[in-house]
Amino acid sequence: MVLGTEDATPTIFWFSVSPGASVQLDDLVVVQTMKPNGQPVDFYGLVDNVRKRHEGVTFESDVEDIVAGVLPASVSYAARVLVTRVSPEDFIPPQPGDIVQHARGKALEMALSADKMKEAAFPAGLLADGQILPLNFRFINGESGGHINISGISGVATKTTYALFLLHSIFRSGVMDKVALKKNGRQAGSAGGKAIIFNVKGEDLLFLDKPNNEVVEKETEARAAKGLSADRYSLLGLPMSPFRDVQFLAPPRAGAVGAAIVPHVDQRAEGVTPFVFTLREFCQRRMLPYVFSDAGSSLNLGFVIGNIEEKLARLSADSTGAALLVSDWDPAQSEEIPDDIQFDALGKVSLHTFGQLISYLEYKLIDQNDGEGDPKWVLKQSPGTLRAFIRRLRGVQKHLTPLVRGDLTNQQAEKFRPNLISGGYQLSVVDIHNLSGPAQMFVVGVMLRDLFEYKEKNGRQDTVFVVLDELNKYAPRDDSSPIKDVLLDIAERGRSLGIILIGAQQTASEVERRIVSNAAIRVVGRLDLAEAERPEYRFLPQSFRARAGILQPGTMLVSQPDIPNPVLINYPFPAWATRSDEVDEHAGREVAEVGADWLD
């Protein structure tokens, strides 16, 4: 019953729990009150506080007498409700004494606004009592809103795991098809949906296509612990299976010029495609700015970069193949002459490595004309700025040399060019964890820029989900960088182009505000309590902020526009392997069965 000793308001009220009944945090409840004219008003809400106390006693030591059976006292068991919905929207307070009930079935749908979502609802996890929390796909695919942002401490908050679970749920629940059908096919269904994941940590994501040998055991345990009627995958209506149609991309190992291109991964032996950019592409597709993560820090430097980018793009227009041909380099005038310079038939110098490109730029900017540089390239910039430019390039030379190569044949260039969109893959995992920081920035920046340009040309037909962890590194709040510009573009315009950013970070307070605030769905795992008090988490009510400090792995607070309060959910153990030792080689079949296959 709604309590009369605490204020009952349209948004928050307390109720007493009858003897024998039990209520826990996050339970959804419904209460109906009558207006004086006899019209019922339903309040749907979420329990965000529960308490018990001895009623009617004055002294704290009275509890001893009560337990000793000397002092009569009853235990008052009460719970606080944050109202998530009032239907119809008559914001009167509930009447003290109104009966509060668990929301189930129809009432639950109302409480979670599932009735508004209809075909766009897809499971985002299980509520505390084993019921499904629906998410509105229209707030993800860009129709009404877009983007997902996940915050939480590394390790215990399992941000990537939840992002993957959401992808699994989007792809396999059929929600894309249903939404597409509703739109008469004007939106592509799950066949058109793609996802790109940047793997920044270990080789965790290189086994997404393999079944997990622990999932059955873990799910059985969870089922028993939570008293569920079935395993969580069945309850959510999702297959307990790994991802399908996955391609794995990894940068090549560093090697000499002309060396074989092999992916730089340690755990997975097959199925990983290396990716490289040709030197000519580097120039032609204007990738130079992505080498400089701090270009914005100096106006002059930005000017030089822009100028060189333009010059290189023009140069590349003349050549074919992977290498960049330049005609005006007299290596003899350079201070340092690269050993392995090759000249082609016309006497042009053929640049084969990233190092050679830097040497060439050094020549053009500094060495040419007895230290004056080529005036067209220098454009009256001070030698200090130019040297700073070269110095920075030299700094990242080691990191980018394996990625940007001019010594490829056309076939090789074609084969190893990262292909995120047009291949038949639903999910592309780009492994960049082995790369150094600048190289990671370069790869993410270039790939996202390409994706953005592609989508600008081709429209929003096929939704592309981009999963990127450590947003605070790529789009920090205070600095600017080319990659931050791309991410901002995606955050602000991406949803109309069908690019959906599923971003994650440890601390949302350190990420560019516009990126976080553009996310329609916000998810919070375990947070540092000091972090939880920052303004970025104001969407969490106070009690939830306090709880964010004690969330366990597998539990998340999900906030979506349809429901004014966040909801705590838990989600199943991954059905895909996240480490090589989790890979279930038999794909869940009996050993004998697998053996029989081999013998056939």
Next chain:
Amino acid sequence: MQIRLDPWPVDTLDGQLTLKPFAGLVYDAETPRWAAVAQKPVPESLKRVLTIDGKPRMEARLLVDDDGKLSVAGFGAYVVGAVDLCPHGTRQAELLNVEAKRILAYSDEAEGRMPISRFSPRNPHTGALEYQPHSFAGSQLEGPKSAVQRLMLAGEQTLAAQLASALPLDETDVNALADTLVLQDGPVRIGTAGSAVVGCVKTLHTDYLGADRIGLLSELKPGERTPILRFAVGDNGLTQAQHREQRFTWYVRLSEAPFYQHPLAGVMRLEMHAPEDTDFVPRAVQDIANLSGSLLCRLASQPHKDARAPQNLIPTAALEQAMGRAMGSLDLVTRRIRSHLVRELGVVA
């Protein structure tokens, strides 16, 4: 000169500063040896202890002017309730029967002429009369108040008789101890004879012991008791004491008295019905007297929690609080009575 603090709050009448000697005869019932008796543990066979109390309240007074003839009536309420507890602490104590009864007490002289039903506010939800009309004899000013008081005492007595086990008043029956014992606030009442009801007298006004014996009370250790005595109610030493109600009584100390307090602070007098014209103490009464020290020390309150500690027992204090709550806020009740009368009398019928 000796200066001592009276342990009772100042609003308790008389306090314990002086004791009036009992005029009648007091007999040694248990033993002629006047010495402390050690406490014994509460036996397993005692399963249930109930403390019973009642609380009256006057809520509004009515003056009825019947053609120049004045009479009084009053709105009052009372609660009689009990706390049910296990003396061994095996379960939680529970409140029993704590429910307010409302009375419209009026003089029987106004009977038939007074539209009683019009004065009784109705429950707005059920329409039931909230105040049961109840007439009393005479027209004295204190009539309504004592009527409510009487009803409450009767209620207490009925409840005690209902709840207590029967007590065989035999000298030797070994299994005589009842399994349910009732502790009643104040002296035992007429009508509860033969059942296991013990009256707890918190404030000592009458000295039943005399100057040569009263010294033992200040020497008692917590839990110890005096031997059992017997006296007749209302024996003033002048008339024959035959056919009067006989009582057993003994004193128990519940806690040490601080040096600055009256030496009788922390001493409680207990009382039980005694069979007429017998000179022995029934086995059951003796058993109860023996366990009374242990039981009451367990139920005794602490001075910082209760001004009347330790004699005002923990369950009794809780019961009083619950009873006060059951009667509701006096302000609200009088306001409702007022508005009811405005409605009823404001319109000329």
